[in-house]
Amino acid sequence: MPRADVKICGIATAADYDVCARAGARWIGMVFFPKSSRHLSLEVAAALANHADSYTGDRPERVALTVDMADDALDAVIQASRPDYIQLHGNETPDRAKAIKARFNVSIIKALRIGTASDLDVCSTWDTIADWLLLDAKSASSDMPGGTGHSFDWRLLSSYKGMSNWMLAGGLKPDNVTEAISMTGARALDVSSGVESALGKKDHGLIRSFIRAAEMG
Numbered sequence: 016m017p018r019a020d021v022k023i024c025g026i027a028t029a030a031d032y033d034v035c036a037r038a039g040a041r042w043i044g045m046v047f048f049p050k051s052s053r054h055l056s057l058e059v060a061a062a063l064a065n066h067a068d069s070y071t072g073d074r075p076e077r078v079a080l081t082v083d084m085a086d087d088a089l090d091a092v093i094q095a096s097r098p099d100y101i102q103l104h105g106n107e108t109p110d111r112a113k114a115i116k117a118r119f120n121v122s123i124i125k126a127l128r129i130g131t132a133s134d135l136d137v138c139s140t141w142d143t144i145a146d147w148l149l150l151d152a153k154s155a156s157s158d159m160p161g162g163t164g165h166s167f168d169w170r171l172l173s174s175y176k177g178m179s180n181w182m183l184a185g186g187l188k189p190d191n192v193t194e195a196i197s198m199t200g201a202r203a204l205d206v207s208s209g210v211e212s213a214l215g216k217k218d219h220g221l222i223r224s225f226i227r228a229a230e231m232g
């Protein structure tokens with residue numbers, strides 16, 4: 016079984032970054048959403064970006080996670096965190112994503128919430144706009160559109176033939192990585208709660224175990 020690449024979302028400290036980089040994460044995510052316990056201030060984000068830039072050689076790409084963010088706030092987030100990708104985790108439309116891409120010259124990860132097979136129908140409309148799709152569970156909370164540790168029915172993806180760049184998210188943890196890959200064929204995985212010891216606190220042992228499991232497939 017080939018390996019899956021990993022995005023560790025919601026890092027908060029330089030030590031979190033170091034563990035992700037050394038364990039081989041392909042992406043790290045910084046959350047800019049004040050209702051989340053993983054929300055970063057611009058100051059912390061800038062310090063993390065400087066820390067990341069001090070690495071030479073291979074290092075994870077940076078993702079700034081936002082939810083229906085307006086241009087002024089996006090501008091500040093991009094200046095502070097200097098991301099490779101903006102993750103759009105709200106109700107952004109394809110036109111909004113196109114405008115963000117054009118204005119800020121960043122790649123786009125678009126999160127789509129999957130509850131039933133018909134939720135996958137919209138994927139094709141993103142084919143030429145999103146660099147990656149992120150297929151996440153539908154959140155039961157109106158306050159938190161993601162990062163709640165809930166998964167969706169992975170059987171919905173068994174015959175998914177959408178764009179080639181997509182990652183699976185929602186309720187992943189070291190113990191279910193192998194099953195998730197074999198049921199869905201995902202070549203990329205995104206995780207937050209499943210590698211935490213408490214809300215917003217990344218567990219370095221769980222990060223290593225998650226990435227190791229993804230490498231084994």
Ligand SMILES: O=C(O)c1ccccc1N[C@@H]1O[C@H](COP(=O)(O)O)[C@@H](O)[C@H]1O
Binds near residue numbers: 160207
């Ligand atoms: O992580 C957050 O706090 C968050 C806030 C708002 C929108 C999305 C968020 N996280 C994303 O959701 C996936 C799945 O999370 P989990 O593994 O089920 O906890 C996460 O990887 C982020 O991309």
